[in-house]
Amino acid sequence: MNSHLRGILLLVLVTAIWGSTFAVVKTLGQLLDPPVLIAWRFLIGAVALLPIVFWPRPAAAEATPQHALGSPALWRDGLVIGFWLIAGYGTQTIALQTTGANRAAFFTALSVVLVPIWLVLAQRRKMPVALWLALPLAVAGLALLSWEGGKLVTGDFWALACAFTYAGFIVALERLAHRHPPFAFTLAQVGCVAALAWFWALFAAPQHLLPPSAAWGPLLYLGILATAVTTLLQTLGQRHVSAAEASLIYTLEPVTATIFSYFLIHEQVGVRGLLGGLLVVIATIFSTRGSATAHPETPAPAADD
16 A cells, blocks of 8 residues: 555544544533543543653654654744644533534535635736635535534534634644654653643633543543544644645545534534535545645654654
Protein backbone atom coordinates (compact mmCIF):
# COMPACT_ATOMS: atom_id res chain seq x y z
CA MET A 1 0.00 0.00 0.00
CA ASN A 2 1.53 3.34 -1.02
CA SER A 3 1.83 6.21 1.46
CA HIS A 4 -0.85 8.34 -0.22
CA LEU A 5 -3.51 5.64 0.03
CA ARG A 6 -2.46 4.84 3.59
CA GLY A 7 -2.87 8.52 4.47
CA ILE A 8 -6.37 8.57 2.98
CA LEU A 9 -7.44 5.50 4.97
CA LEU A 10 -6.06 6.99 8.19
CA LEU A 11 -8.06 10.17 7.65
CA VAL A 12 -11.24 8.19 6.90
CA LEU A 13 -10.82 6.40 10.24
CA VAL A 14 -10.21 9.74 11.98
CA THR A 15 -13.42 11.14 10.49
CA ALA A 16 -15.47 8.17 11.67
CA ILE A 17 -14.19 8.58 15.23
CA TRP A 18 -14.83 12.31 15.11
CA GLY A 19 -18.44 11.66 14.16
CA SER A 20 -19.03 9.97 17.50
CA THR A 21 -17.66 12.85 19.54
CA PHE A 22 -20.52 15.31 18.91
CA ALA A 23 -22.99 13.22 20.90
CA VAL A 24 -20.41 12.47 23.61
CA VAL A 25 -19.36 16.13 24.01
CA LYS A 26 -22.97 17.29 24.06
CA THR A 27 -23.73 14.86 26.89
CA LEU A 28 -20.56 15.82 28.80
CA GLY A 29 -21.42 19.49 28.38
CA GLN A 30 -24.22 18.96 30.89
CA LEU A 31 -21.67 17.88 33.51
CA LEU A 32 -18.60 20.04 32.83
CA ASP A 33 -17.81 23.61 31.80
CA PRO A 34 -16.28 23.77 28.28
CA PRO A 35 -12.72 24.73 29.37
CA VAL A 36 -12.70 22.03 32.06
CA LEU A 37 -13.91 19.41 29.56
CA ILE A 38 -11.20 20.37 27.06
CA ALA A 39 -8.50 20.56 29.75
CA TRP A 40 -9.17 17.04 31.03
CA ARG A 41 -9.67 15.66 27.52
CA PHE A 42 -6.28 16.88 26.31
CA LEU A 43 -4.46 16.09 29.55
CA ILE A 44 -5.67 12.50 29.25
CA GLY A 45 -4.68 12.54 25.58
CA ALA A 46 -1.16 13.78 26.39
CA VAL A 47 -0.67 11.14 29.09
CA ALA A 48 -1.89 8.45 26.68
CA LEU A 49 0.72 9.55 24.14
CA LEU A 50 3.69 9.41 26.52
CA PRO A 51 4.25 5.61 26.31
CA ILE A 52 4.18 5.80 22.50
CA VAL A 53 6.65 8.68 22.31
CA PHE A 54 9.06 7.21 24.87
CA TRP A 55 8.85 3.61 23.67
CA PRO A 56 12.45 2.38 23.07
CA ARG A 57 13.52 2.57 19.44
CA PRO A 58 16.64 1.45 17.57
CA ALA A 59 19.64 3.63 18.31
CA ALA A 60 20.31 3.84 14.57
CA ALA A 61 17.61 6.45 14.17
CA GLU A 62 19.20 9.85 13.74
CA ALA A 63 16.66 11.59 16.00
CA THR A 64 14.24 9.65 18.17
CA PRO A 65 11.00 11.25 19.34
CA GLN A 66 12.56 11.80 22.77
CA HIS A 67 15.39 13.81 21.23
CA ALA A 68 12.94 15.71 19.04
CA LEU A 69 11.07 16.91 22.13
CA GLY A 70 14.06 19.11 22.94
CA SER A 71 13.66 21.07 19.71
CA PRO A 72 12.40 24.66 20.16
CA ALA A 73 11.00 24.51 16.62
CA LEU A 74 8.85 21.49 17.56
CA TRP A 75 7.22 23.33 20.47
CA ARG A 76 6.88 26.55 18.48
CA ASP A 77 4.99 24.72 15.73
CA GLY A 78 3.10 22.69 18.32
CA LEU A 79 1.94 25.93 19.94
CA VAL A 80 0.80 27.30 16.57
CA ILE A 81 -1.28 24.18 15.97
CA GLY A 82 -2.36 24.21 19.62
CA PHE A 83 -3.89 27.68 19.29
CA TRP A 84 -5.87 26.59 16.23
CA LEU A 85 -6.98 23.39 17.97
CA ILE A 86 -8.14 24.98 21.21
CA ALA A 87 -10.03 27.60 19.23
CA GLY A 88 -11.73 24.83 17.24
CA TYR A 89 -12.49 22.54 20.17
CA GLY A 90 -13.50 25.45 22.38
CA THR A 91 -16.03 26.92 19.94
CA GLN A 92 -17.40 23.45 19.15
CA THR A 93 -17.84 22.52 22.82
CA ILE A 94 -19.62 25.81 23.54
CA ALA A 95 -21.80 25.34 20.45
CA LEU A 96 -23.03 21.94 21.61
CA GLN A 97 -24.44 23.47 24.78
CA THR A 98 -27.29 25.08 22.85
CA THR A 99 -27.53 23.36 19.45
CA GLY A 100 -28.04 19.77 18.34
CA ALA A 101 -25.13 17.42 17.76
CA ASN A 102 -26.01 16.58 14.16
CA ARG A 103 -26.82 20.22 13.36
CA ALA A 104 -23.49 21.38 14.81
CA ALA A 105 -21.70 18.73 12.74
CA PHE A 106 -23.12 20.07 9.47
CA PHE A 107 -22.35 23.67 10.47
CA THR A 108 -18.80 22.65 11.35
CA ALA A 109 -18.49 20.92 7.97
CA LEU A 110 -18.26 24.36 6.41
CA SER A 111 -14.57 24.23 7.37
CA VAL A 112 -14.18 22.06 4.28
CA VAL A 113 -15.56 24.85 2.09
CA LEU A 114 -13.33 27.38 3.81
CA VAL A 115 -10.06 25.43 3.36
CA PRO A 116 -9.76 25.96 -0.40
CA ILE A 117 -10.84 29.60 0.04
CA TRP A 118 -8.02 30.06 2.55
CA LEU A 119 -5.62 28.43 0.08
CA VAL A 120 -6.79 30.64 -2.79
CA LEU A 121 -6.41 33.80 -0.70
CA ALA A 122 -3.00 32.74 0.62
CA GLN A 123 -1.76 32.05 -2.90
CA ARG A 124 -3.44 35.21 -4.30
CA ARG A 125 -5.13 33.39 -7.12
CA LYS A 126 -8.56 33.92 -8.69
CA MET A 127 -11.32 31.95 -7.00
CA PRO A 128 -12.23 28.92 -9.15
CA VAL A 129 -15.74 28.54 -10.52
CA ALA A 130 -16.25 25.48 -8.29
CA LEU A 131 -15.86 27.64 -5.19
CA TRP A 132 -18.41 30.15 -6.45
CA LEU A 133 -20.84 27.24 -6.85
CA ALA A 134 -19.99 25.81 -3.44
CA LEU A 135 -20.70 28.94 -1.40
CA PRO A 136 -24.41 29.43 -2.25
CA LEU A 137 -25.00 25.68 -1.88
CA ALA A 138 -23.45 25.76 1.57
CA VAL A 139 -25.52 28.78 2.60
CA ALA A 140 -28.71 27.14 1.29
CA GLY A 141 -27.89 23.95 3.17
CA LEU A 142 -27.36 25.82 6.42
CA ALA A 143 -30.62 27.72 5.88
CA LEU A 144 -32.53 24.44 5.55
CA LEU A 145 -30.83 23.01 8.63
CA SER A 146 -31.71 26.11 10.61
CA TRP A 147 -35.29 26.13 9.31
CA GLU A 148 -35.88 22.58 10.46
CA GLY A 149 -34.34 23.09 13.89
CA GLY A 150 -36.09 26.39 14.54
CA LYS A 151 -34.54 29.83 14.58
CA LEU A 152 -30.80 30.30 14.76
CA VAL A 153 -29.43 29.87 18.27
CA THR A 154 -26.19 31.02 19.84
CA GLY A 155 -24.67 27.57 19.39
CA ASP A 156 -25.08 27.80 15.62
CA PHE A 157 -22.84 30.87 15.50
CA TRP A 158 -20.27 29.13 17.71
CA ALA A 159 -20.38 26.16 15.30
CA LEU A 160 -19.70 28.53 12.40
CA ALA A 161 -16.77 29.96 14.35
CA CYS A 162 -15.52 26.40 14.78
CA ALA A 163 -15.65 25.95 10.99
CA PHE A 164 -13.41 29.00 10.49
CA THR A 165 -10.88 27.97 13.12
CA TYR A 166 -10.73 24.36 12.02
CA ALA A 167 -10.13 25.41 8.43
CA GLY A 168 -7.11 27.32 9.69
CA PHE A 169 -5.94 24.25 11.57
CA ILE A 170 -6.15 22.01 8.48
CA VAL A 171 -4.12 24.46 6.39
CA ALA A 172 -1.54 25.00 9.14
CA LEU A 173 -1.15 21.26 9.74
CA GLU A 174 -0.46 20.60 6.05
CA ARG A 175 2.32 23.20 6.19
CA LEU A 176 3.89 21.98 9.43
CA ALA A 177 3.19 18.23 9.69
CA HIS A 178 6.19 17.09 7.62
CA ARG A 179 8.73 19.17 9.58
CA HIS A 180 8.79 16.98 12.68
CA PRO A 181 8.61 13.32 13.72
CA PRO A 182 4.87 12.56 13.90
CA PHE A 183 4.80 11.03 17.40
CA ALA A 184 6.73 13.91 18.98
CA PHE A 185 4.76 16.52 17.04
CA THR A 186 1.48 14.93 18.09
CA LEU A 187 2.52 15.10 21.76
CA ALA A 188 3.58 18.74 21.30
CA GLN A 189 0.19 19.63 19.80
CA VAL A 190 -1.85 17.84 22.46
CA GLY A 191 0.39 19.07 25.28
CA CYS A 192 0.11 22.69 24.14
CA VAL A 193 -3.69 22.45 23.92
CA ALA A 194 -3.80 20.91 27.41
CA ALA A 195 -1.68 23.75 28.83
CA LEU A 196 -3.79 26.42 27.14
CA ALA A 197 -7.02 24.73 28.25
CA TRP A 198 -5.92 24.44 31.89
CA PHE A 199 -5.02 28.13 31.89
CA TRP A 200 -8.51 28.86 30.51
CA ALA A 201 -10.19 26.53 33.03
CA LEU A 202 -8.33 27.99 36.02
CA PHE A 203 -9.39 31.46 34.93
CA ALA A 204 -13.00 30.72 33.90
CA ALA A 205 -14.17 27.88 36.16
CA PRO A 206 -11.75 27.43 39.11
CA GLN A 207 -14.48 26.02 41.35
CA HIS A 208 -15.52 23.24 38.94
CA LEU A 209 -12.22 21.59 37.99
CA LEU A 210 -12.91 18.09 39.34
CA PRO A 211 -15.23 16.03 37.09
CA PRO A 212 -18.05 13.98 38.64
CA SER A 213 -17.73 10.19 38.49
CA ALA A 214 -20.21 9.96 35.60
CA ALA A 215 -17.91 12.05 33.41
CA TRP A 216 -14.80 9.86 33.58
CA GLY A 217 -15.86 7.19 31.08
CA PRO A 218 -16.69 9.70 28.31
CA LEU A 219 -13.58 11.73 29.17
CA LEU A 220 -11.34 8.67 28.79
CA TYR A 221 -12.96 7.91 25.43
CA LEU A 222 -12.47 11.49 24.25
CA GLY A 223 -8.94 11.77 25.63
CA ILE A 224 -7.49 8.47 24.45
CA LEU A 225 -9.33 7.52 21.27
CA ALA A 226 -10.83 10.79 20.03
CA THR A 227 -7.82 12.98 20.91
CA ALA A 228 -4.52 11.06 21.24
CA VAL A 229 -5.27 8.46 18.56
CA THR A 230 -7.04 10.78 16.09
CA THR A 231 -4.45 13.57 16.40
CA LEU A 232 -1.66 11.06 15.77
CA LEU A 233 -3.47 9.49 12.81
CA GLN A 234 -4.27 12.91 11.37
CA THR A 235 -0.67 14.06 11.71
CA LEU A 236 0.49 10.86 9.98
CA GLY A 237 -2.21 11.09 7.30
CA GLN A 238 -1.64 14.72 6.35
CA ARG A 239 2.05 14.10 5.76
CA HIS A 240 1.00 12.48 2.47
CA VAL A 241 -2.47 13.97 1.79
CA SER A 242 -3.01 17.60 0.79
CA ALA A 243 -5.22 19.96 2.79
CA ALA A 244 -7.72 20.01 -0.08
CA GLU A 245 -7.84 16.22 -0.26
CA ALA A 246 -8.09 15.95 3.51
CA SER A 247 -10.97 18.40 3.62
CA LEU A 248 -12.85 16.28 1.07
CA ILE A 249 -12.46 13.22 3.30
CA TYR A 250 -13.74 15.26 6.24
CA THR A 251 -17.11 15.65 4.49
CA LEU A 252 -17.90 12.23 5.99
CA GLU A 253 -17.87 13.72 9.50
CA PRO A 254 -21.42 15.16 9.59
CA VAL A 255 -22.75 11.92 8.10
CA THR A 256 -21.15 9.78 10.81
CA ALA A 257 -22.10 12.38 13.44
CA THR A 258 -25.76 12.10 12.43
CA ILE A 259 -25.61 8.31 12.66
CA PHE A 260 -23.94 8.32 16.09
CA SER A 261 -26.26 11.06 17.38
CA TYR A 262 -29.27 9.00 16.41
CA PHE A 263 -28.06 5.86 18.19
CA LEU A 264 -26.40 7.50 21.21
CA ILE A 265 -28.71 10.39 22.12
CA HIS A 266 -31.69 9.73 19.81
CA GLU A 267 -31.43 12.92 17.79
CA GLN A 268 -33.28 12.75 14.49
CA VAL A 269 -33.07 14.71 11.26
CA GLY A 270 -36.19 15.46 9.20
CA VAL A 271 -36.53 15.86 5.45
CA ARG A 272 -35.45 19.51 5.40
CA GLY A 273 -32.47 18.73 7.61
CA LEU A 274 -31.40 15.85 5.39
CA LEU A 275 -31.70 18.04 2.30
CA GLY A 276 -29.74 20.81 4.01
CA GLY A 277 -27.04 18.40 5.10
CA LEU A 278 -26.85 16.99 1.57
CA LEU A 279 -26.35 20.49 0.16
CA VAL A 280 -23.55 21.15 2.65
CA VAL A 281 -21.82 17.90 1.64
CA ILE A 282 -22.22 18.71 -2.08
CA ALA A 283 -20.81 22.19 -1.42
CA THR A 284 -17.77 20.75 0.32
CA ILE A 285 -17.13 18.40 -2.60
CA PHE A 286 -17.41 21.29 -5.08
CA SER A 287 -15.07 23.41 -2.99
CA THR A 288 -12.30 20.82 -2.88
CA ARG A 289 -12.51 20.27 -6.63
CA GLY A 290 -11.74 23.94 -6.96
CA SER A 291 -8.28 23.66 -5.44
CA ALA A 292 -7.27 20.04 -5.26
CA THR A 293 -3.61 19.65 -6.09
CA ALA A 294 -1.22 16.81 -5.74
CA HIS A 295 0.60 16.70 -2.43
CA PRO A 296 4.33 16.21 -2.77
CA GLU A 297 5.79 13.24 -0.98
CA THR A 298 7.80 14.96 1.74
CA PRO A 299 10.26 12.75 3.58
CA ALA A 300 10.03 12.73 7.36
CA PRO A 301 12.85 14.57 9.10
CA ALA A 302 13.08 11.72 11.58
CA ALA A 303 11.84 8.16 11.32
CA ASP A 304 9.74 7.57 14.40
CA ASP A 305 6.82 6.00 12.55
